Every structure is written in structure tokens, then in C-alpha cells.
Amino acid sequence: MSKRDYSPFGPDAKRAVESGLTAAEWYHTEVPRKVMKDLMARSDQPAIRDTIILYGSMIVLVAIGIALWPSWWSAPFWLAYGVLYGSASDSRWHECSHGTAFKTPWMNNWVYQIASFMIMRNSATWRWSHARHHSETYLVGRDPEIAVMRPPELAKLILNFFGIIDVIKFVPLILRNAISGPTPEEKTFVPESEWPKVQKVAIIYVAIYAATILSAMAWHSILPLMIIGLPRMYGAWHHIMTGLLQHGGLADNVIDHRLNSRTVYMNPVSRFIYWNMNYHVEHHMFPMVPYHALPRLHATIKDDLPPPNRSIAEAFREMWPAIKRQVLSEEYFLKRDLPPTAKPYREDFHQYVPGMMRPAAAE
Amino acid sequence: MPWIDACATDDIDEEDLIRWDHAGKTFAIYHSPEGDFFATAGLCTHENVHLCDGLVMGNLIECPKHNGQFDYRTGEAMRAPVCINLRTFPVKVEGDRVFVEVA
Secondary structure, three states: OOOOOOOOOOHHHHHHHHOOHHHOOOEOOOOOHHHHHHHHOOOOHHHHHHHHHHHHHHHHHHHHHHHHOOOHHHHHHHHHHHHHHHHHHHHHHHHHHHOOOOOOHHHHHHHHHHHHHHOOOOHHHHHHHHHHHHHOOOOOOOOOOOOOOOOOOHHHHHHHHHOHHHHHHHHHHHHHHHHHOOOOOHHHOOOHHHHHHHHHHHHHHHHHHHHHHHHHHHHOOOHHHHHOOOHHHHOOHHHHHHHHHHHOOOOOOOOEHHHHOOEEOOOHHHHHHHOOOOEHHHHHHOOOOOHHHHHHHHHHHHHHOOOOEOOHHHHHHHHHHHHHHHHHOOOOEOOOOOOOOOOOOOHHHOOOOOOOOOHHHEO | OOEEEEEEHHHOOOOEEEEEEEOOEEEEEEEOOOOOEEEEEOEOOOOOOEHHHOEEEOOEEEOOOOOOEEEOOOOEEEEOOOOOOOOEEOEEEEOOEEEEEOO
């Protein structure tokens, strides 16, 4: 039986508010104002380049996939298209929801809307859930984007490498949004003024998926669904792989991103797909820094952070045993050592909330 | 309403802001790219984050926590997640000093 209650209406959520945890000031590394201004500076050029590469590649790959369909020779092209559709859309959704990818607002908004559709997230809802994720990262009951709840359900985590759990959740939710607007849970983080948008976006999504399914039925072929919808499943593995590493196995109910987030050095292809969100401690500490400046931010503050994992494989070797251990002991979490140059973790930051940062649980 | 001597004009770079605390309240004072000065409440209306760590872009101030934006000349909320306008305060410059009329 789980002791943590992740419901926004449950006792953990209530305790987080009553204890002052939700209003607490988070730890951040000191960075001189002029340096930070330079890091925060916006530019259209990197994101325009990357967006042309992304959408251009998708068009070429899907065209070859269609040309070779239904031969198995088309499979590699669909697999590559799927990763760009079902995984790169996650990072585009994310960065554009912050409004930092492009300098020009309408460019952020357009890519955000397209990416939200592809990753199957109501664009009018998830903007707000992500704001909460940043305010109250991994505070139980408050953060609506906790990917690995404790005790973890390993089967669900594995199924989601194929988007199965996400899609199973998405279908009834988008239908419900289309019929009656946001759910009671969504209303806890979406302002009332935005509720009509939630319904409007859902109606558009449902209409597009209905047209795609009708096309598939009319042509007696799943080809339309290979282009729209299914890539969210057969291409999801990369964003699940990288997404789990963001916070998996680390602390919850703390107010220091060095304790609940993970930075991982990754290969250039994964960094393109992931838009540099492998610098995840840095991103959470300074969400105004655009993705293209995160490597520079990392170089600036790395002496105050736990050493990054050296690769995706190494990070999984650290995270996966911790997640498995949490199945039996949900209080367990990884606490990484800080370099001697870093300011120490402040236990008193976290200890005023009952059950948090129990030293015996950390290793 | 009293005019309070808040800072020197060269305390704030162009297209930047500083935090200014007075009488138990916190304010943000801006130096626009056109060379004008403005003042607003110092905390974002979304989740009470200090705007002084944010980014000034033209006539917009972006909150450092959730990237919500305000037009600091009028206080108008310009980008989600901010929905409530920011309070503004009159500013005047005399010599090299910036004065804010606090309510």
C-alpha cells in the first residue's frame, strides 16, 4: 500500500501547502547578473535552424515511408520519423511552453501548438501543469508531472516506452475535455479564464484524429495512422528514456533542484531530439535560459552541482536500481555527492515538513 | 503621495531592472532601451517571485520562474501564466536621481 498520496486533493498536497513548502524559496547557485543576462538572451536563429532540420527531416522520412509502404523496407524510415514525431515533439512542446526557444513569440506559439498535438497533450492544459511542475517540482500531491511515483510501477514505466499508458490516459481525457472542458484535477492548476480554451483545443484534436481514423477506414489502410497518431507510440521510447532520467530515483519534497533533478551528458543526436534538456538541474534552477545556452550555463555553475552522469547508459545504471529499490521501499532515494567547490545541501531547508529528507533513507 | 529617492540613474543598465525595497514593500525599477525609467510592484502576480531576477526585453519584463511577461510601462499581463496585471508607480528623474511615488 502506497504511503504517498499523489492526488491534488489528498493529505500530502494539503500538508505541502500548510507547512509552507509550496511557498518556499528554492536553492539556486549564485550567478553574476551580467553573466545571467547574457545566458538568458533570446535568439531566433538556433531554433529556426533546428526546426527546419526537424520538420524537413520528418517530411523526407514520411515521404520515403509512404513511397515504400507496405514493404518492410519502409520500417527504418517510420522508426526514424516516429522518434522525431513522438519524442522530439516532447522537447519542442517543453521549450516552447517556456517561451524561450525563439525570441519571436508567434514562433514559440506555433511550434508549441504543433508539438502539443503530436505529443498528445492539450496545449491549453499542459502549459499550466508545467508551470506548477517548475514551482513545486516533485512535491507530492502538488506537481502534476511526476513521472515516477513511489512506489514505482515498473510495468507501467516499461509500457510507456511505447506510449501505451500515455495514450490510454490521453484518449478518454481529450474526449472528456472536448465534451465538458477541464476535469476537477485540471481545474486545480488551470485558471478559470482558460477553461474554455481547454475545451476548444480538445475539440480540434478530436476532429483531427477522427478525420485520420475515417481516412484509414475509407482507404482500408493504417497508413494515415502511421503518419498521425501512432508515431506517438512507436516513436515514444526516446523521450521516455530521457524523461525518466530527469528526476528518477532522486528525492521528492525538497526545495533544492540538485537533490531532485539529474544532469546527464548525452550524444549529439539525443541532445538534438531532447533540445539540451539533459542539462536538467540547470534548466530547473534557471528556466529562463534558452535550450541553446544550457551548455554555457552548465559550464558556469557545474562546480556547485553534483557531477553529471557521463552517458545515458551510465545514468540508467544509477537510476534503474534505485527505482527498483523504491518498489519495496518508497522512502529510498539517491542523494548524490557534491563536489568540494559546491555549497552544501541544507538539510534545514527541507526538514520542517514531516517525512521529508529522512537521513536514514538517503545513501 | 510622497516621492521617494530610490536610486541613481546609472544604478540600472539600459534594458534592465533592479529591486528596490522601501517601507516593507518591494518594487522593481526599470531602465528602458529608450532611456526612460519605470517602476512596478516587485513581485510577479502569478506566484510572488521577485522580478528583479527576470529578463527585460524591450518594454517587457519576463518573470524568472515561469516566463510570464508584463509590459512594465503599463503593468499589463502579456503572456501566460500571468493573468493579473502588475501594479505600476509614477517615476520622475531629477538630475541623476530616480524618484518613485509610492502609494
